[in-house]
Amino acid sequence: MSQNELSRRGFIAGTGTLLGAAALGVHAPAARAIASGAQVPALVIGTGYGGAVAALRLAQAGVDVHMIEMGMAWDTPGTDGKIFCNTREPDYRSYWLRTRTKAPLNYFLGFPIDRDIPRHTGVLDAEEFGGITVYQGRGVGGGSLVNGGMAVTPKRANFASVLPSVNANEMYDVYYPRANAGLGVGTIDPAWFDSTAYYQYGRVGRKHAQRSNFPFVFVPDVYDWDYMKAEEAGTVPKSALAGEILYGNNHGKKSLQKTYLAQAKATGRVTVSPLHRVTSVAPASGGRYTVTMEQLDTSGNTIATKTVTADRVFFAAGSVGTSKLLVKLKATGVLPNLSGEVSKGWGDNGNVMCGRANHLWDPTGSLQSAIPCCGIDNWAAGGAFAEVAPLPTGIETWASFYLSITNNPHRAQFSWNASANKVELNWQTAWKQPSIDMAKTIFDRINAKEGTIYRTDLFGVYKIWGDHLTYHPLGGAVLNRATDNYGRLTAYPGLYVIDGALIPGNTTVNPFVTITALAERNIEHIIATDL
Numbered sequence: 001m002s003q004n005e006l007s008r009r010g011f012i013a014g015t016g017t018l019l020g021a022a023a024l025g026v027h028a029p030a031a032r033a034i035a036s037g038a039q040v041p042a043l044v045i046g047t048g049y050g051g052a053v054a055a056l057r058l059a060q061a062g063v064d065v066h067m068i069e070m071g072m073a074w075d076t077p078g079t080d081g082k083i084f085c086n087t088r089e090p091d092y093r094s095y096w097l098r099t100r101t102k103a104p105l106n107y108f109l110g111f112p113i114d115r116d117i118p119r120h121t122g123v124l125d126a127e128e129f130g131g132i133t134v135y136q137g138r139g140v141g142g143g144s145l146v147n148g149g150m151a152v153t154p155k156r157a158n159f160a161s162v163l164p165s166v167n168a169n170e171m172y173d174v175y176y177p178r179a180n181a182g183l184g185v186g187t188i189d190p191a192w193f194d195s196t197a198y199y200q201y202g203r204v205g206r207k208h209a210q211r212s213n214f215p216f217v218f219v220p221d222v223y224d225w226d227y228m229k230a231e232e233a234g235t236v237p238k239s240a241l242a243g244e245i246l247y248g249n250n251h252g253k254k255s256l257q258k259t260y261l262a263q264a265k266a267t268g269r270v271t272v273s274p275l276h277r278v279t280s281v282a283p284a285s286g287g288r289y290t291v292t293m294e295q296l297d298t299s300g301n302t303i304a305t306k307t308v309t310a311d312r313v314f315f316a317a318g319s320v321g322t323s324k325l326l327v328k329l330k331a332t333g334v335l336p337n338l339s340g341e342v343s344k345g346w347g348d349n350g351n352v353m354c355g356r357a358n359h360l361w362d363p364t365g366s367l368q369s370a371i372p373c374c375g376i377d378n379w380a381a382g383g384a385f386a387e388v389a390p391l392p393t394g395i396e397t398w399a400s401f402y403l404s405i406t407n408n409p410h411r412a413q414f415s416w417n418a419s420a421n422k423v424e425l426n427w428q429t430a431w432k433q434p435s436i437d438m439a440k441t442i443f444d445r446i447n448a449k450e451g452t453i454y455r456t457d458l459f460g461v462y463k464i465w466g467d468h469l470t471y472h473p474l475g476g477a478v479l480n481r482a483t484d485n486y487g488r489l490t491a492y493p494g495l496y497v498i499d500g501a502l503i504p505g506n507t508t509v510n511p512f513v514t515i516t517a518l519a520e521r522n523i524e525h526i527i528a529t530d531l
């Protein structure tokens with residue numbers, strides 16, 4: 001290992017991270033690796049949306065918080081001077097512990113595009129279960145590091161199906177506005193949308209939607225829209241306009257590192273241990289909990305095992321991460337009294353992808369912003385909300401590409417496989433058929449109107465639908481079923497769930513604003529009544 005590599009690894013593990021953050025203008029919380037034997041008032045597992053909200057609000061209430069994150073800090077540039085690699089050039093930073101990329105869109109012109117990469121604790125995890133690949137962010141900031149930043153509040157009329165036990169008035173009057181403000185949500189300037197070359201693909205999407213009489217909507221995002229305009233003007237380094245998205249965004253996106261986690265750091269009460277993976281949470285004396293974790297190196301090897309004690313533990317490891325921990329802890333007798341509802345109610349938010357082949361007179365542009373900004377809303381009539389997504393290949397493809405969120409009714413369950421020593425999920429690939437049918441209510445009509453066809457070269461050879469994956473895992477420890485109506489695991493006072501695991505499988509739109517708003521609601525109540 002080179003001296004550079006050695007020092008880089010040490011840096012990420014903790015000691016120099018504050019300095020690095022300051023130098024780069026990235027404001028993640030102070031990373032000071034937790035010591036074995038430590039006692040902390042509040043321990044948060046995971047640094048995504050739920051974890052970031054919990055940490056900030058607890059700290060503001062005067063509670064010292066330690067956050068444990070299995071991924072890296074993402075505050076240190078590689079040899080190319082960049083923290084994250086480009087979507088078009090995936091390198092060691094791209095995937096979580098894989099030796100070959102697993103791109104969501106894995107074919108182009110019918111040819112596979114995945115490539116070999118060095119095994120590393122990269123930022124995007126393509127976690128494979130029997131019937132589905134679940135994409136998740138890994139690192140300080142969770143999914144906010146890799147996602148498209150689309151920040152969508154569900155229509156109020158649909159809210160009762162999203163979180164049936166939650167008071168909609170409170171959410172729409174208080175917690176959605178609080179979440180949108182905390183996340184820094186904004187909408188593209190429509191005049192710029194109409195003129196920039198980088199959203200020609202969006203304008204083609206709008207034209208086709210409107211000619212088939214579908215409602216077209218602009219979709220808010222946490223990307224800094226002024227920064228994007230400056231990218232086009234050439235006055236700042238290009239980020240979204242250079243195709244940065246799936247493996248991290250180096251500039252304009254307001255990930256949690258720049259919003260909630262920066263605010264949490266400013267309280268002086270929040271510390272983070274990156275490259276630490278929680279493996280157990282067990283009752284200890286005095287109503288406390290013993291939390292066991294593995295410290296990882298950047299190749300994924302365990303280099304230390306630590307045990308700490310916490311008065312309260314917040315599960316914020318994401319729908320899959322939290323569900324896996326709770327299912328294992330219940331099945332192995334560590335937390336046997338967890339509700340039988342733990343493991344249930346998991347959904348994929350109805351995600352399905354497809355492309356359409358446009359006519360030669362309808363180019364979508366060789367220049368494409370990687371940040372989607374618009375969609376087609378056919379939820380009420382057909383059960384589908386389709387984002388007009390970029391295909392930032394750098395060349396003209398004449399393709400319109402879409403990620404649809406659909407009202408898929410299927411829900412899966414996690415289970416503990418003792419002989420394989422792992423948690424499994426019983427989702428079936430065939431369960432995507434209702435999603436395909438719902439997406440077709442939009443695209444069959446557009447194809448008929450435009451005289452166009454589906455692309456068959458993006459997900460395999462002659463394969464139309466990207467039906468093997470989700471970006472939006474939800475559920476597994478559903479609110480008011482596996483927990484009480486505020487996320488308490490009631491059999492174990494002091495244990496809480498505060499992330500996407502609480503949401504029963506579908507949010508009708510992209511999920512992170514709802515995850516954030518629900519976390520705001522729950523933590524306010526928990527601070528007022530439990531602390």
Ligand code: FAE
Nearest residue numbers: 046048049050070142143147148150278318321500511512
């Ligand atoms: P999450 O953000 O996943 O954070 C969980 C954290 O816990 C992660 O950092 C994990 O590494 C960490 N962790 C897991 N297990 C452990 C453990 N045992 N010990 C320590 N740490 C652990 O959870 N949503 C939108 O609303 N709009 C979008 O445009 C959008 N685009 C997306 C694009 C992609 C490619 C992907 C993958 C997701 C996208 N999402 C989008 C989904 C969104 O990012 C996701 O719903 C949220 O990040 C989930 O938030 P949580 O707080 O539940």
